[in-house]
Amino acid sequence: MNKIKTIIIEDEELSRELIKNFLKDLEDIEIIKECENGFEGIKAINELDPDLVFLDIQMPKLNGFEMLELVDQSPEIIFITAHNDYAIRAFEMNAVDYLLKPYSKDRLISAVSRVRQRIAAGHDKSHPEPDRDDTINRLIRQPLGDNLNRIVVKSGTRIRVIPVDRIIYLEAQDDYVMIYTDEGKHLKKGTMNHFEEHLDADSFVRVHRSYIVKIDQVSMIEPYSRDNYIMKLKNGAQIRVSRKGLKNIREKFNF
Amino acid sequence: MQNPLLNNRSSIVAYFLVWLIVICVHVVLSSLYAGIPVHVAIGEGLTVNVLFAAIGLGLWFPVFYGKPAGEKVLNFIIRHIFACLSAVALWIVIQYVILYSMFGSETGYMDYLKRSIPWKSVTGILYYWLIILVYYLLIYYTNMKNSLVKEARLETLVRESELNSLKSQINPHFLFNSLNSISSLTLIHPEKAQEMIIKLSDFLRYSVANKDEKLTPLHEELENINRYLDIEKIRFGKRLSVHQIVDDMALDMKLPGLILQPLIENAVKYSIYENTEPASIELVCKPQPDVLLITVRNQYDPEMKQKQGAGLGLQNIRNRLKIMYDQEDLIAIRKEVNTFEIRIVIPQNKSV
Numbered sequence: 001m002n003k004i005k006t007i008i009i010e011d012e013e014l015s016r017e018l019i020k021n022f023l024k025d026l027e028d029i030e031i032i033k034e035c036e037n038g039f040e041g042i043k044a045i046n047e048l049d050p051d052l053v054f055l056d057i058q059m060p061k062l063n064g065f066e067m068l069e070l071v072d073q074s075p076e077i078i079f080i081t082a083h084n085d086y087a088i089r090a091f092e093m094n095a096v097d098y099l100l101k102p103y104s105k106d107r108l109i110s111a112v113s114r115v116r117q118r119i120a121a122g123h124d125k126s127h128p129e130p131d132r133d134d135t136i137n138r139l140i141r142q143p144l145g146d147n148l149n150r151i152v153v154k155s156g157t158r159i160r161v162i163p164v165d166r167i168i169y170l171e172a173q174d175d176y177v178m179i180y181t182d183e184g185k186h187l188k189k190g191t192m193n194h195f196e197e198h199l200d201a202d203s204f205v206r207v208h209r210s211y212i213v214k215i216d217q218v219s220m221i222e223p224y225s226r227d228n229y230i231m232k233l234k235n236g237a238q239i240r241v242s243r244k245g246l247k248n249i250r251e252k253f254n255f
Numbered sequence: 256m257q258n259p260l261l262n263n264r265s266s267i268v269a270y271f272l273v274w275l276i277v278i279c280v281h282v283v284l285s286s287l288y289a290g291i292p293v294h295v296a297i298g299e300g301l302t303v304n305v306l307f308a309a310i311g312l313g314l315w316f317p318v319f320y321g322k323p324a325g326e327k328v329l330n331f332i333i334r335h336i337f338a339c340l341s342a343v344a345l346w347i348v349i350q351y352v353i354l355y356s357m358f359g360s361e362t363g364y365m366d367y368l369k370r371s372i373p374w375k376s377v378t379g380i381l382y383y384w385l386i387i388l389v390y391y392l393l394i395y396y397t398n399m400k401n402s403l404v405k406e407a408r409l410e411t412l413v414r415e416s417e418l419n420s421l422k423s424q425i426n427p428h429f430l431f432n433s434l435n436s437i438s439s440l441t442l443i444h445p446e447k448a449q450e451m452i453i454k455l456s457d458f459l460r461y462s463v464a465n466k467d468e469k470l471t472p473l474h475e476e477l478e479n480i481n482r483y484l485d486i487e488k489i490r491f492g493k494r495l496s497v498h499q500i501v502d503d504m505a506l507d508m509k510l511p512g513l514i515l516q517p518l519i520e521n522a523v524k525y526s527i528y529e530n531t532e533p534a535s536i537e538l539v540c541k542p543q544p545d546v547l548l549i550t551v552r553n554q555y556d557p558e559m560k561q562k563q564g565a566g567l568g569l570q571n572i573r574n575r576l577k578i579m580y581d582q583e584d585l586i587a588i589r590k591e592v593n594t595f596e597i598r599i600v601i602p603q604n605k606s607v
Contacts, residue, residue, distance in 0.1 A: 011531075012432070012490050018439035037531045058428075060531045061556070082431035101435035 003030040004115065007048065009041035009067070010034075010056040010080065015101070019054050019080070022105045026112060038062030039159060045071045052115050057081040057090075061161060066152040068093055069189075070159060076115045147200040151179060153186040160186060164203075168217045168235055170195055172210040180237070205252050207231060207245035215252060258315040259393040274308040295364050302353050303346075307379065310342050311386045318390045335387065343379035347372060414578065425462050426520065430455075436490050451489055458482040462513060470509035473540060473547065477501065480519050480538075487523055495527050496535040505540045508547040510601045511579055515549065517568040518597055522553035525595060529556060547601040555595045569597070576601075 006029050010016045016034055023029050032048055035041040038059050045053065053075045057064040064079065065086070079090045082101040090098045096118060097111035151162045166181040172192045179186045196206045206212050217233050221241060224230040229241040241249070260270050278300045286296035317338035351368065358364050433455055440448035461479045477499075488495050519538070526534035537552040569588065576585040580602050589596040 012436065013492055014436040014439040014443075014490065015432075017443055018435065021439070021442045039531070058528065060527075060529050082428045082435065101431050102438040103435075 004028055004052050004112075004119065005048065005050045006031050006052045006054065007033045007035065007041070007044050007050045007075075008054045009038070009044075009059075009064070010054065011036055011059045012056075015056065015080070019108070022108045023112070026109070028116070029112065038064070038067035041067050042070050042159065045073050045075060049073050050075045051119060052076045052078065052096075052112075054078050054080055057083060057086050062152060062159065065089060065093065066150075066161075070152060070154050076118055078111050078115070148195075148198040151188065153179065153188045155186060162186065164199060167204075167214055168233060169214060169237070169239060170212040182235070205245075205248050207239065207241045207249060209242065211239050211241075211245070213239060218249075221246070221249070258312065258319075259390065259397065260312065260315070270311075271308065274304055278304045289367060291364060291367065292361070295358050295361060298357055299354060299368075302357075303350050303375070306350055306353075307346055307382055310346055311382070314338070314342065314383065314386050315390060318387060318394075339380055339383040342383055343376055346379050347376060350375075425459065429520070432490060433486055440489075447489070451486060454482045454486055458486065462516075469512060471512040472506065473501075473508050473510060474506040476510060476512070476515050477506075477540075479513075480515055483516065483519065484523075487527070491527050494530075494533045495523065496533065497538065498535060499538045499540075501538075501540040502542055505542040505547055508542060508601070508603055510547060510549075511575060514572060514575065514599070514601075515551075517572060518549075518551045518599070521568055521597075522551050522595075525555040526553040530554070545603050547603060548598065549601070550596060550598045552594055552596045554593050557590075557593060572599070 006023070008016050008019050008031060010019070020031060020034075023031065029052075032050060033044045035044050039062060041053075041055070042062075044050075050073075055064045055067070055077055057079055058081060059067075064081075068077065077090075077093065077095045078097045078099060079086070079095050080099045080101060080103070084100055087098050096114050099107060099111060147164075149164055151164065151167075153160050153162060162179060162181055166183070168180045168182060170192070171178045171180065173187070175189060175191075176187050177190050177192060177195060179188055192206070192210065192212060195212055196204075199212065203215055204212050205215055213231065213233070217235070219232045219234045221229050221231045224240070227243050229246055231239045231241045233239065260266050281304060282293075282296045282300040285291045285299060286293050289296075291299070317334060351372075354368055355365070358368075433451070437448050437451050437455070440451060458479060461475075461482070484495070484497050515538075519536070522536045526536055534554050537550075539548075539550040539552075541548045541550075569586070573586050576599070577583060582602070585600045585602075587598045589598070
């Protein structure tokens with residue numbers, strides 16, 4: 001029988017100890033690495049290609065979700081956190097389970113058996129688990145109303161955390177989005193619609209199918225052709241504005 | 256409700272004083288212009304007006320007792336017309352009987368008395384409505400005074416509850432994380448688990464006990480903060496270090512309970528929760544003339560944007576200090592390249 005290669009990513013030592021302690025009787029679980037933060041986590045996942053990751057959400061600098069955006073592999077994830085407000089996002093990311101601290105040994109073991117089922121089913125992750133317990137179901141129905149306040153990107157082996165304040169504008173590039181900041185540009189996998197939805201609507205505006213601009217970076221807008229406008233930014237960049245984009249801007253600026 | 260005219264001595268005196276003036280005017284007018292002998296005029300003036308003064312006190316009953324809430328205007332008018340006519344009729348009949356028995360032999364006066372009945376009736380009706388008006392004004396005045404008192408009391412209540420909700424609440428995530436650490440310790444270090452449970456319990460007890468707004472000596476606040484920091488140290492180990500510089504003279508100075516807790520929690524949050532490297536927090540408490548000066552300093556990463564909801568804790572402290580000391584500038588925040596410093600000033604000459 002193949003062992004389930006497992007990584008624990010959690011910034012508190014006692015919390016890691018507890019997971020190990022609960023797992024020690026499970027013979028099919030092999031802990032191959034323990035990580036104290038998200039940066040170590042990315043490296044470990046990419047290098048070791050684990051089957052299962054126990055992941056804390058609240059970690060310094062790079063939280064569990066941001067970390068997952070940056071890994072190439074897709075291991076099974078069991079989130080472990082004291083916060084009950086991340087459950088929706090966790091399951092959106094196709095987590096196997098979401099354990100709320102403090103949790104019992106039985107609870108952890110049932111999460112692991114869910115992992116075994118998933119692995120046995122041949123890594124078919126397209127179907128959400130039907131047998132979530134009531135707590136989880138209740139949590140999933142809670143609305144999630146927070147804006148994105150930072151974006152993590154990978155450049156080579158380095159990981160950058162970009163506070164949204166530093167963004168000047170975003171440009172669509174196929175399956176990627178180019179993020180222009182005051183110190184350079186960064187490529188990130190994602191769609192314009194995703195960013196439009198999650199960036200603070202009071203500071204960002206979609207001006208074109210391919211552009212989202214930070215409102216306070218706009219310097220002027222002038223007509224270009226019949227249905228098109230050109231927007232000049234404070235840093236000198238020029239951006240195309242569509243008719244719909246102009247309408248969006250009008251609404252934001254109230255003119 | 257008691258008759259408001261009889262409520263206190265001054266209103267009784269005022270009531271009879273007014274009637275005394277009316278009696279004087281009545282006597283003067285009837286002796287000078289109606290040509291009635293002075294002794295008869297005095298007798299009539301006294302009888303007529305003392306009688307109405309007595310009836311007037313009784314008019315409180317139709318005003319107060321016949322008053323179902325939300326009464327229709329029509330009912331109100333009918334009730335008072337009925338009461339008015341009965342009161343005036345009673346007044347006319349009794350005065351006629353008394354005056355007849357006193358001055359029945361004075362034929363000229365008896366003629367005058369008979370002729371005076373119509374205009375006396377009119378006067379009586381006027382008196383009735385005047386007295387009723389005074390009663391309603393008094394009721395209105397009392398109600399207004401009561402509602403003002405109620406409003407003032409409500410305001411203090413609101414202020415108190417506002418203070419309570421502004422007070423730092425125990426952060427549930429801190430609690431759940433600590434419980435998880437305890438859960439872990441029970442398996443690997445049972446004695447340490449016990450120690451942590453005791454610390455956590457003391458911390459909770461202190462937070463719960465300090466629900467009412469009162470001033471606490473600094474050393475009690477510091478003990479509680481140290482319990483909190485001990486718990487966080489168990490969770491974060493070497494990542495958290497704290498330097499406290501506390502002047503002995505400051506230990507007995509007073510400050511609002513649990514006001515430091517959110518400051519320290521904030522410092523831990525930004526230096527430890529958001530930092531992979533070990534970080535330190537500095538707490539300085541200094542006595543100064545008439546004030547206690549407290550400074551909390553921590554490192555933070557300027558790259559990390561403040562999360563929504565952060566800063567709410569500081570706003571709460573600002574509001575609490577403002578409500579308690581009625582002063583705006585008791586809290587100051589200073590951000591440098593990578594240190595964050597909060598200074599609060601607690602006035603010492605105030606007794607709350």
